[in-house]
Amino acid sequence: MLRSRLKSTFNLRKMTSIPTVQKVIVIRETGGPEVLSYEENYPVPKISENELLIKNKYAGINFIETYFRKGIYPTEKPYVLGREASGEVVAKGSSVTKFDIGDKVAYLSPHTFAQYSKISETGPIMKLPADSSDENLKIYAGALLQALTALTFINEAYEVKKDDYILLYAAAGGAGLAFDQLLKLKGAHVIAVASTDEKLQLAKQYGAEYLINSQKDDILAKVLEYTDGKGVDAAFDSIGKDTFEITLAALKRKGTFVSFGNASGPVTPFPLARLSAKNIKIARPQLFGYIAAPEEWQHYSTELVRLIESHEFKALISKTYPLKDYRKATEEQEARKTVGKLVLEIP
Template identity: 60%
Template structure:
């Protein structure tokens, strides 16, 4: 049925048993280690797992959880330690990076049907594993959004919220490289300097500037072609008012809470296009995954895309990590190191 290393029966993991705030997050060694149950199963011993804001949405009940305990995590890198008999493209000892729920744990099970993984070179360093365990969710989100949610064109004016954040830094780089004008929004001058270093042409401090007035000034009163808004409730009206006629509103986050329900007629005066995309909707087939994952790798390996981790936390310290993230004390990517 399978080939595998000897695995323990339980593992360390970060999880919740109920919806709530930080105090509901648990870390202990009581979660069962997954087992090979079908011929297509793959079990990975995780090395690094990327931290993403989406976990806060699940914890707070903004996104539904179907089953408890809910183990956090959406991406990781690690080593294959068990495979089902019909798995032919991976073997025990292979290093991989992948997207999957439940990666804030020592072991995760996926299947070949999941297909959202890449095999890493056998000589991958610890730093490689850290990067590739954290690159794909935010990198692919940015890459697919600028190609499919709104196809960014040269000379466009594009508003990027949280421009020094994980997705924001990548959006800023990719949009600038197309030849469009990034108007970066961030909460501090330090974060805005980072956005400028990544290619932003215009900078707006959300703490001290009047965003709508600044956008009008930058665009000569026309408004922006598109806004990539990860903030949600608090910025909806500002994004909407900052768009030009026939502009595109790409809403993809809820860091301030979900957007309050509104009448669709709000979009009518300027014929606004409103989208609420998810990454999975753009990599729903093996062909789409192959296309975008390889394009992202090429961008990174050619150094056209700069990607680094702001801070690495031990798995047991996830509460500190998400407090820092949700408290806007960080920029760029946060990563968890999984105990071996």
């Protein structure tokens, strides 16, 4: 009983040292990069009895933030951007038992482009080794969302088999490089699409086998050339509207179309009857649908840690920006001037 009281007092002391306001990247309306606001007096979230408050060190940058900013995915305003981060537990609710103040963690949660974020202890959060370096924290912040997306999609959206031919767009981006590596580990033949030869060579280094330059090549013709006219077993398409017709044509009979992005805008509505000609299956998955149950999160997060620690999976953190420079980061990302993963360093 005494120990419990002392622990509660200790937690309270820790919490009283936490500021009431913080620095964040927030949107108050939808639009282009000009609607992004770096604010220094945004409220620090309050935690409930089963939640943790995390002081963020790094946050991963993902293309999905542009969908929230543009209004493709509606949100209440004001809205703090961000999907993933790493950092340290600085406060915890009275019912929390799995984590302690001072624990280093990596986690998935909205609103991580901020100095402080909160998450339930039963949410998608993993404890990292106590001696984790800043570099290790950066790797996990940069790998978590995209690597888990690739890991779940190639096992559940379409279960990739050895010798499958897989069409992959944006193959040199953060998600693309994750798919390259994990598809190669599955024994698949990756047909990579990217906008420059330099990006394609990077995709090849990470596991792609066949290369298509989207600015110079006929994507469909190349796919048919590489597959002896049969088409691919599955396609992972993060582009959306501009590539829908190409992807549909590139699939073989009984192929699977995994659509998971809107880089060029949402896919135009189409009649389902169009899938019948080749018995095509289509999926529109999102990561959180595969890790919603605690046992699912445990399975996939454990596998990701194994892949990272064994060096079977490598996260290419190509550039780190200060939090205040997120606008510059997203402008470069949207202009396709970046490769690999971009990360924000939180002050």
